[in-house]
Amino acid sequence: MTTALTLPSIASLDSYDQYMRTIKTFPMLSAEEEYEYATRLKTLNDLEAAQKLIVSHLRLVAKIARGYMGYGLPQNDLIQEGNIGLMKAVKRFDPDHGVRLVSFAIHWIKAEIHEYVIRNWRLVKTATTKSQRKLFFNLRSLKTSSTTLNPEEINGIAAKLNVKPEEVMEMEYRLNGQEISLDTPLDSDGEETYNPIAYLEAESLGPSDYLEQEQDEYLQSSALNNALASLDDRSRRIITARWLNEKDNLTLHDLASEFGVSAERIRQIEQKAMQNVKKAMLASAS
Numbered sequence: 001m002t003t004a005l006t007l008p009s010i011a012s013l014d015s016y017d018q019y020m021r022t023i024k025t026f027p028m029l030s031a032e033e034e035y036e037y038a039t040r041l042k043t044l045n046d047l048e049a050a051q052k053l054i055v056s057h058l059r060l061v062a063k064i065a066r067g068y069m070g071y072g073l074p075q076n077d078l079i080q081e082g083n084i085g086l087m088k089a090v091k092r093f094d095p096d097h098g099v100r101l102v103s104f105a106i107h108w109i110k111a112e113i114h115e116y117v118i119r120n121w122r123l124v125k126t127a128t129t130k131s132q133r134k135l136f137f138n139l140r141s142l143k144t145s146s147t148t149l150n151p152e153e154i155n156g157i158a159a160k161l162n163v164k165p166e167e168v169m170e171m172e173y174r175l176n177g178q179e180i181s182l183d184t185p186l187d188s189d190g191e192e193t194y195n196p197i198a199y200l201e202a203e204s205l206g207p208s209d210y211l212e213q214e215q216d217e218y219l220q221s222s223a224l225n226n227a228l229a230s231l232d233d234r235s236r237r238i239i240t241a242r243w244l245n246e247k248d249n250l251t252l253h254d255l256a257s258e259f260g261v262s263a264e265r266i267r268q269i270e271q272k273a274m275q276n277v278k279k280a281m282l283a284s285a286s
Contacts, residue, residue: 007054007083010076019079023058031100038095053090054083057105061086064109073120078113085112134161135171148172227280234259235273242270 010019029037029052037049061082068078089108093101118133142157143149149157149172151165158165228236241250252263252270259266 007051008058010079016076020062023055023062026055026058029053029056034101035095038090038093038101041090042094050090053093053101054086057086057090057101058083060102060105061109064106065113068113068117073117077120078116081112081116082109085109088112135163135167139168139171224277224281227277230280231273231276235269235276238266238270239273239277 008019008022010016034053034056037046037052040046040049041053062079065075065078065082069075085108086105089105090101092108093104114133114137118136138161139157142160143153149168154165154168158168161168228239231239238255241255242252243249250258252266255266256263
């Protein structure tokens with residue numbers, strides 16, 4: 001879908017300011033228009049409808065991308081990655097679920113930007129495990145001051161995020177001890193100073209954090225084992241490999257190779273299995 005679409009880009013428009021002016025010219029869609037375009041895309045694979053859905057949400061991507069400016073990465077690249085997430089969301093959006101595209105797309109946009117940050121920000125090139133990612137995106141918001149954490153604070157954060165105290169100390173060292181200090185005020189043309197840390201993403205949960213929070217809640221409940229037992233072997237394997245591994249989880253493509261099907265088919269099985277697990281756990285709790 002994405003290769004056939006013609007969308008504005010910062011590179012094609014020469015400057016960030018021109019790109020922002022351009023995307024503001026695209027009208028926002030009413031609920032009725034959005035439903036019509038999404039239905040045309042879903043039933044007819046109408047690429048013109050897909051383009052209407054995408055360009056009407058480019059301002060949302062730019063706004064979300066601004067929340068990540070404190071990582072020192074090019075704003076152009078953050079927007080581009082967010083746009084990829086938006087296109088993925090549009091492709092998967094089902095208008096019959098009764099939610100607006102904006103609510104559905106936010107998680108995909110943030111997830112794509114999160115992955116880009118982790119792949120490229122030099123302070124977290126080794127932040128590849130689940131616990132390291134959790135600490136990277138949450139440690140700043142959990143600190144009560146800009147000073148070094150004391151043992152009590154370290155233990156409290158470790159307990160809240162379900163990680164080891166040593167991992168908390170290691171991540172704080174990475175964030176504060178490298179070439180770029182997040183807490184050091186930088187001069188802004190001699191008029192005022194600002195701390196890069198103030199421009200990091202807000203404390204609200206992103207998609208990966210939200211998913212990990214759900215995961216932790218599941219793991220703490222004995223109902224999870226019963227819910228998993230109700231699945232067929234393939235579905236149980238996919239859910240376990242994707243979300244419940246202690247170390248690195250498998251990708252859709254990893255499992256597609258294992259089962260000899262497409263990655264999209266694995267995603268469909270995973271989605272259905274997750275729905276069944278949630279239903280089983282809700283039934284167990286009631």
